Amino acid sequence: xxxxxxxxxxxxxxxxxxxxxxxxxxxxxxxxxxxxxxxxxxxxxxxxxxxxxxxxxxxxxxxxxxxxxxxxxxxxxxxxxxxxxxxxxxxxxxxxxxxxxxxxxxxxxxxxxxxxxxxxxxxxxxxxxxxxxxxxxxxxxxxxxxxxxxxxxxxxxxxxxxxxxxxxxxxxxxxxxxxxxxxxxxxxxxxxxxxxxxxxxxxxxxxxxxxxxxxxxxxxxxxxxxxxxxxxxxxxxxxxxxxxxxxxxxxxxxxxxxxxxxxxxxxxxxxxxxxxxxxxxxxxxxxxxxxxxxxxxxxxxxxxxxxxxxxxxxxxxxxxxxxxxxxxxxxxxxxxxxxxxxxxxxxxxxxxxxxxxxxxxxxxxxxxxxxxxxxxxxxxxxxxxxxxxxxxxxxxxxxxxxxxxxxxxxxxxxxxxxxxxxxxxxxxxxxxxxxxxxxxxxxxxxxxxxxxxxxxxxxxxxxxxxxxxxxxxxxxxxxxxxxxxxxxxxxxxxxxxxxxxxxxxxxxxxxxxxxxxxxxxxxxxxxxxxxxxxxxxxxxxxxxxxxxxxxxxxxxxxxxxxxxxxxxxxxxxxxxxxxxxxxxxxxxx
RNA sequence: GGCCUAGUAGUUCAACUGGAUAGAAUGUCAGAUUUCGGCUCUGAUGGUUAGGGGUUCGAAUCCUCUCUGGGCCA
Numbered sequence: 326x327x328x329x330x331x332x333x334x335x336x337x338x339x340x341x342x343x344x345x346x347x348x349x350x351x352x353x354x355x356x357x358x359x360x361x362x363x364x365x366x367x368x369x370x371x372x373x374x375x376x377x378x379x380x381x382x383x384x385x386x387x388x389x390x391x392x393x394x395x396x397x398x399x400x401x402x403x404x405x406x407x408x409x410x411x412x413x414x415x416x417x418x419x420x421x422x423x424x425x426x427x428x429x430x431x432x433x434x435x436x437x438x439x440x441x442x443x444x445x446x447x448x449x450x451x452x453x454x455x456x457x458x459x460x461x462x463x464x465x466x467x468x469x470x471x472x473x474x475x476x477x478x479x480x481x482x483x484x485x486x487x488x489x490x491x492x493x494x495x496x497x498x499x500x501x502x503x504x505x506x507x508x509x510x511x512x513x514x515x516x517x518x519x520x521x522x523x524x525x526x527x528x529x530x531x532x533x534x535x536x537x538x539x540x541x542x543x544x545x546x547x548x549x550x551x552x553x554x555x556x557x558x559x560x561x562x563x564x565x566x567x568x569x570x571x572x573x574x575x576x577x578x579x580x581x582x583x584x585x586x587x588x589x590x591x592x593x594x595x596x597x598x599x600x601x602x603x604x605x606x607x608x609x610x611x612x613x614x615x616x617x618x619x620x621x622x623x624x625x626x627x628x629x630x631x632x633x634x635x636x637x638x639x640x641x642x643x644x645x646x647x648x649x650x651x652x653x654x655x656x657x658x659x660x661x662x663x664x665x666x667x668x669x670x671x672x673x674x675x676x677x678x679x680x681x682x683x684x685x686x687x688x689x690x691x692x693x694x695x696x697x698x699x700x701x702x703x704x705x706x707x708x709x710x711x712x713x714x715x716x717x718x719x720x721x722x723x724x725x726x727x728x729x730x731x732x733x734x735x736x737x738x739x740x741x742x743x744x745x746x747x748x749x750x751x752x753x754x755x756x757x758x759x760x761x762x763x764x765x766x767x768x769x770x771x772x773x774x775x776x777x778x779x780x781x782x783x784x785x786x787x788x789x790x791x792x793x794x795x796x797x798x799x800x801x802x803x804x805x806x807x808x809x810x811x812x813x814x815x816x817x818x819x820x821x822x823x824x825x826x827x828x829x830x831x832x833x834x835x836x837x838x839x840x841x842x843x844x845x846x847x848x849x850x851x852x853x854x855x856x857x858x859x860x861x862x863x864x865x866x867x868x869x870x871x872x873x874x875x876x877x878x879x880x881x882x883x884x885x886x887x888x889x890x891x892x893x894x895x896x897x898x899x900x901x902x903x904x905x906x907x908x909x910x911x912x913x914x
Numbered sequence: 915g916g917c918c919u920a921g922u923a924g925u926u927c928a929a930c931u932g933g934a935u936a937g938a939a940u941g942u943c944a945g946a947u948u949u950c951g952g953c954u955c956u957g958a959u960g961g962u963u964a965g966g967g968g969u970u971c972g973a974a975u976c977c978u979c980u981c982u983g984g985g986c987c988a
Contacts, residue, residue, distance in 0.1 A: 353930060366933055405934060682918060683986050792953060794939040802953050810950060872955040
C-alpha cells in the first residue's frame, strides 16, 4: 500500500523533473544499517537523468519531501535515496489494522478462481516416511496460503493403489503371513502391509543369489525368481478382475487406509477428494485418438503411439505401448482431464518430488499441445529429497525413517523438555498430551517448511531438530508469552491517543504491515518458506522489544494499553502465520 | 553418454529475484536479566558465495567452461 503510493509519486517526480516516463522504479526496504524506511535505487534512472547518481537522488528526494506529507526526511548515499517515514504515519497505520480481524487475509469470493492442490499421493504398499512428510506439509500449507490469498482451494491426492508393488506385498503375505491381520497382531495396517513388502524383497534377494550360485547370470536370476513371477502373475489376474485376488487386494488396501487415516489425523492433514489409480489408470486411453487426430501424436509401425518434443529441446516420448497399455504419462493426462471436469479449476499444483521434473515438463507441454488453455496454469511444486546422513531413503532396504515412529519421538522430546521446565503442573493430563503433540509437530513442520522447497535437505534425526533458535517451538513460546500478558491484564481497553513510539515499536509495526505482502509473495512463488521466514523475523523483533521494554509495568496507563495492544496484534499475526504453515500455537507451554 | 538440478560461515538455512559492508540460527567464547515466563536478550568469533573467464555503474544471483553432489532418460 505504502509502496504503491511512493512508487506513483516517484514516477511523477521523474516525469516532472526529467520529462520522461520511468521504465521501472526500484523501491525496497532500507537496510538496517542505514537511516530510513524505504530506499529508491537511482542507478537505473541515470540514463534518463544524464546526471551523476548523487545529484539525481538529491533532486528526487527534494521533490518527494515537498509532495508527500508523511515523508519526514531523506538522505543520499551514493546511488541510494533513503526515505524516512514519519512516526505518526506508522502509528496511524497500526491503528488502522488493529481493529481489523484476520488482517492480511483476502476473502474468498464466489467467483474466485479454483486452485487444485495435489499432494501426498502415497503408494499403498508401505507406510509414510519422512520424505512423504515434507510433501504433506508443503502441499497442505500451500493450500492454506492460496486460500488466504483469496483462491478457492481444493486439496486432492491420487492414491497409487494398484500395480506390481502392491502385488508384492500380497504375495508375501499369502506366503508368510499365516493370516496375520492388524487386529491379530496389533500392528497398524500400513505398517503390516509394509512389513510384507520388505519380506518380499528379502525372499526375492535370497532367490536371486541362490540362482546365481546355481550358475545363472545376475540378469537372468533377477528375471526368473519364483516369487517375482508369482507377483507378476498376480498382477495379470488382478487386471482380469479375478475375484479372489480382488478380495485380498481390497482387504489389504483397507488395512493401509485405516493406517493412513490415523497418520493423516495425527499430522493434521485432510483432503477434499481422493482419486484412486485403480479407477483412473484407464482414463487416458481415449485421449490418444484425439491426439492423433490433432496431429500431436503419431503412430509407429508396431502400433505404439508417440509424441515428438524435439522442437522443444526434449525427446520423443511414448504415450501408448505397442501392446495397447498406457504409461504414467497417459494416465496423468486422463486424470487431469477428469479433474477439470470435476472442479473446472483454473490452476493446478502438483506437489511431487523433483525426481519427476522431466515428467511434469513433458506433461504440461503435451496438455498445451492438445489445446487446453489451463495447461499454462499447471505448476509442478517440485521439492528436494530428504536425505539422511547415510544417504537416500529406500523403503525396500529398510533405510527409511518412519513417519509415525519419528513423530512419536518428537512428541516425547517435547514432553521431556516441558516436564523439565515444570510450568504445567496444574494442567490436566489430557491437555498436556495435546500440548506435547502441538509442540512436537510444530517443531517438525516448521523445520521442514522453513527451507526453500526446491532445495534438498539433509536430515539428521538425532541432531537436526532443535527447540531453540529458528524453530517452531521458539515461535510458539513467544506466542504463549504474549497470551500470558493478556491474561494478566484482564480489563477491556481501547488504544490511547497521542502516543509516541520507539524505534523498536516502529520496527514491529513495519513487520506487521508487511504481512499481507508476504502472503501474496508466498502464494505467487508457491513457497511456504516465505511465511516461515517472515514469522521468525517478526518474533525476533518482538522478543528483542519484550526484553527491553516493560509492558504491564510501563510508566503510564496509556503506554500499557498501547504496548499491550501492539503485543496482541503481534500474537494474532503469529497465530495466523503459523496456521498458514499448518502449525498450532498454544496458550501456554 | 544426453538432459535437468544444486553447490553460500564448522553445521542448518537467508539474501526483497541484478543493488549498499552477503545476513540469521546453531556451535564456541564473553556478558545481561533477584523482571510482565530463563525455550529470553546483548556482544565477540566465524566467508576468495566450489574454481576460472565474461556481461555492467554493480554479480551469490545472468552467460560460459571446469570440478563435485543429486536426479531423470536409454
